[in-house]
Amino acid sequence: MESAADLSHVVARRLDSAPDEFGAVASWPGKPFPLGASWDGEGTNFSVWSPTATRAEVCLFDSTGAEHRARLVEQSFHIWHGYLPGINPGQRYGYRLDGPYNPSTGLRHNRHKLLIDPYARAIEGDFIDNDAVYGDNELDSAPYVPRSVVVVDSFPWGNDPRPNRPWDDTIIYELHVKGFTARHPDIPADLRGTYAGLAHPAVISYLKDLGVTAVELLPIHQFVSEPALQRRGAKNYWGYNSIGFFAPHAAYATHTGRLGGNQVREFKAMVRAMHTAGIEVILDVVYNHTGEATPDGPTLSFRGIDNAAYYRVDPADPSRYLDYTGCGNTLDVRTPAVLQLVMDSLRYWVTEMHVDGFRFDLASALARSLHDVDKLSSFFDTIHQDPVISQVKLIAEPWDIGDGGYQVGEFPPLWTEWNGKYRDTVRDFWAHGAGGVRDLAFRLTGSSDLYADDGRSPFASINFVTAHDGFTLRDLASYERKHNEANGENNRDGTDDNRSINFGVEGETADEGVNTLRLRQVRNLLTTLLVSTGVPMLVAGDERYRTQGGNNNAYVQDNEISWIDWSDTEAGADLLALTRRLIALRKQSPVLRRHAFFEGRPLPGGDGCKDLAWFHASGRELHDGDWFDTALRTIGMYLDGQGLRHRGPRGNVITDESYLLVLHSGDEPVRFLLPGRPWAEQYESVIDTTEVSGTAVSTVAAGTQLLVQARSVLLLRAVRV
Template sequence: MSSAAEQEAVAEERATGDGRPVAAANGARRRTPGVPVWPGAPTPLGARFRVGPDGVAGTNFALWAGGAEAVELCLFDGRGPDSKETRAPLTELTHEIWHGFVPGVMPGQRYGFRVHGRWDPWTGARWNPAKLLLDPYARAVDGDFRLPPEVYGHVRDWPQQQVADTVRDDRDSAPYVPKGVVVHDDAPDDEWTDDRRPKTPWADSVIYELHVRGFTKLHPGIPPELRGTYAGLAHPAAIEHLVKLGVTAVELLPVHQFAHEDHLLRRGLRNYWGYNSIGYFAPHAGYAASGTTGQQVGEFKDMVRALHAAGIEVILDVVYNHTAEAGELGPTLSLKGIDNRGYYRLQSDARRYADYTGCGNTLHVVQPQVLRLITDSLRYWVTEMGVDGFRFDLAAALARSMHDVDMLSPFLAVIAQDPVLRRVKLIAEPWDVGSGGYQVGAFPPLWTEWNDRYRNAVRDFWRHALPDVREMGYRLSGSSDLYAWGGRRPYASVNFVTAHDGFTLRDLVSYERKHNEANGEGNRDGTDDNRSWNGGAEGESEDERVRALRRRQLRNLLTTLLLSTGVPMLVAGDELGRTQRGNNNAYCQDNEIGWLDWSLLEDPCWRALFEMTSRLIALRHRHPVLRRRAFFSGRAHSADGLRDLAWFTARGAEMTERDWYAPAATLGMYLSGRDIPGRDERGAPIVDDSFLAVLHAGDRPVSFVLPGPPWAERYEVVVDTSREEQARPPGVTHRAGEEITVPARSVLLLKVG
């Protein structure tokens, strides 16, 4: 049956006794005439409150809807499902932007759009005016997303599943979807004149990935009414922990307004991580303590100010690769109903979506209006919300031109020339799930990248699974094999052992298999490639030998991370021994599994881990040789033959090519503090202490000969991970050439004298 004929048959089958489609009158009954709409302006997009030169206050509404036939502005006078809806047509059309100024519409007004056009899914056209649409530029969102059948543009329960998404649903979705909120962008308290952005250089950065809700939900020092919110993260008790730890930046899991997936709601779960964005300008309303009719904007800004005052930058994890509207069987919430073909990548069969994200859809970033949406959003969060940088989820999907990943793509080109965005911190998750999507090391200068090859190498080394030490050598010294091109620096590598996605650090040394049963997916979700080792028992153990070994492995992993060249990233709670009970995909666990358990600090063992982590970060801040701004050369810089980087075997001899290819559990790395590239604040050459790090992953102690002159005359032990107590350095000294015993599975850091 042809598309036109099929739709005609559907309309006849769903007609009421008087020949009208079912529920066609639902929206019509809600019309209220008489709203004055002046021509207004096509820019800026979204809803912008202003007072004109004639003293008339109101709001200008502007919506890009390229292929639409008509656009209606919908105003709501209440917050419940029975709130009165007033519709007003936007009749002005400039460069595909529908716009109008409505006098008397003030901040706090709730609104949405209805967009009219053809319903022809076979060509990618999915306009349906029965669906209330969220403004893509809404500065605030009020209400939560529910997903009853009325929210879908197609008839979700149509009996013929193979054509279900082609049958239009004419029921009104307004009672079931949240609304945009008009915000006073130019309010006096929005000025940033009193804010002092830390502007920490990349090489000096230590990133701390955290979830706004999970980090604060159980914190005993935060008032109960503020836990789980932006205000909770701004509270002195929360900031005190960050300052004591010594991190320079927090990387917040998504705070853009997001929605929950249908399959989670059906199981009584919710999207916890937030990688399901639907509003790229709106702080997620669920994290606001002060209210959701615009108050969340001010609360977010206050949080940023508080973190800045403590010297901590704010980096947002942003999800511009896909939206919460999923694929052809997903709901119609915003972009799908505004212009499906204009916003999403479609297959040659335009009824289907191109999916490079694994989430059902992919934003078509090559399209000018999509690129504008993303860059407008990024600039807004920098200039008006005060943030300092972004981590781009599945960034390879944003770098695709037609189909292939292209490092000259419009998205990367626009970022590189933008006077605002090129000055902030930019972190790529350099892969997506499409063909050719793995791009670690390929992003252009200006970008840093999550380095999963660092993660894999460090995990494998400490579980004694590397065939040789070549990979470990590259990762410890800044991954020059990946980043030493195009003027890139070692800080192009964001080093991490764990991230939100996967095991926590404690679970990494406690579980060899994922335990995701609580997710309700039969333990099929989450990766099976964990590269973990449980120390001899799966899960929590009462055996003190196993527990002590695991704590030592935690110290080894954290020490390795914080001594490596590049930018270290910690995950909130790893410094406290946080566990998710073996769940390596806790994206839907908005409960004690996903929240940080602050009572761990009351346990002396976990308190000691926190103190060790803090001391390692302080050591890193104190010594520029541990956070170099340029790659090591490996060449001698003085007459005595001393090089900036050297590698040693346990025999105390410099490693040969054969040594790099041989299986080994022990690696010595010498870092010279002489003539470090760059200048200090006074313009003088940077001179620092030199260090020898000895990493031993074997299960038995090993004898290690300390290199003699010119490398050193003596060595002082400053870190020994075999010791439970790490609050103070051991203070043990050794002569050069001395043979020392390195305990099983441990790291020694020795300062050269």
């Protein structure tokens, strides 16, 4: 980067411009596109959109922190732009935009506030809470605001082997870049908690051995910690507080990688390592709000550029925001320039950073027209017609906190959804047997009641039992109440709707009987998830019996509460082995990952078997009354694979296996009569959750009354002789 003397020379003499009354020299005109900072080999073009500003300056910071200003002299299409020769990659910069400050009309310009470039490819430094970042005062905010960094996106991708996994071959693994690597003993200490740590061979080997096909990274867009957290000595760990939609979070780079924009290169190297291993990278993205929070929050970027355009202000009182996110503001993607920002960001992460898809946090907030969620909104239309973004994996969190925001099953084709109804139903069944089995049957088979009517497939359903927010699998079987005291909010934060069970003891216990039941319960949940039709999502550490001590909202816990514990335990080894077996079984069995919904009808040219059949413990098929029996806690699901044929490794045609899945959430054993012809003549045990690692080795004749233990799952392979 240039020294202080060099910068003075560049922005004054080389431009042949004397400083004006504000100490800024005039830039060369430059050009309006592309937005952001663009280096051409000789200098950098700066471009920022703001139709309401009356003056725009780019502020350059040298190695001593001294600031040098250049006025952007041209405005085209509401875009302020200028060119500065001699400004090279690694240069730290920001904007100052002058204009009216009138909150009653939604305008909040203040030239004393340094602003992050919305299009910055890298951001350096932390936001520090201080009076200077607030309101209409004349305090200079520069010492407390991160710097944007000029970046060149060259990277030796080579022939990057993008996996391009089809949905039916996808198994998602949600993880946190820092939390997954912070305690890993095989990762060098200086790489732990970083993109480079995630690319380490020890991590890649673990993911491959586990069998997952995609990592879904908690937010890695540059984010900031909320002022309220900073004031109590805490920080935002999860990252759902974005301030830079193009910039990989600098704190996840190595110490040297955090300087001069090198975090971009480290992120790309991580993606390349994942792709080489056949693993896709999906980003959890937060376009619904920003880290500027409420109207009286810090001015860091968008608020000072054009507040009323970037945010959804209340038409009745533009000094207030419409908040559908619970985070203080809602980004207004109805504004064409804001929609362009989101689309440009998405396209950048696909084309330049090579990511394979996105999970959209609080996606309903992006689709609100006025107050209602509009499935035909410009956001969806623009995504669907985009030749780049429409071709990657699109996952919606289909809700926000506003009225009518719960939209599970309502997103348009091309989209998949986090299926919150799957989570709730499976938890209810295994915790307390609530509601019988009617809703469970839909969830096990791809949720046709949610997705079949609009032409989507079972893979529209992203099935999950746990996610980053909420209990871990272990805690679902150990706690019935949240224990979030460590968060500093008097246990008021986090949901009370946990749908969990503690088996008579709240929290950890030395009671072997209780611990045996808890481990079996987790095996039940894992097995249910990985044999359900749809796309399964696991949360990192659940396969190792991870606990958060009953904390169901660990967003501020950047410590051992959230970090994965890599120490070996018997329970962890048990679940890890089971998870690997279930994933391998799923990959081998097309009937467990169907492209189309089951029809519950006999197969053409078959022997009378239906593609899907439901059985009572007495051995008969379920009748209408059974579906409304809320006390029913045992169900058998027969999946017929006769009609599904695929090519084996030698090109030979293989007929898929058929399975009988028996789920019993009752507290006492039950006898289950195994159905005979035409379903099967005998059954081979594949998974038995009463056994260590779910291992099962037995063959049972059809017509046998099989004893199914309390709270257990049996997966049996149907054999026709």
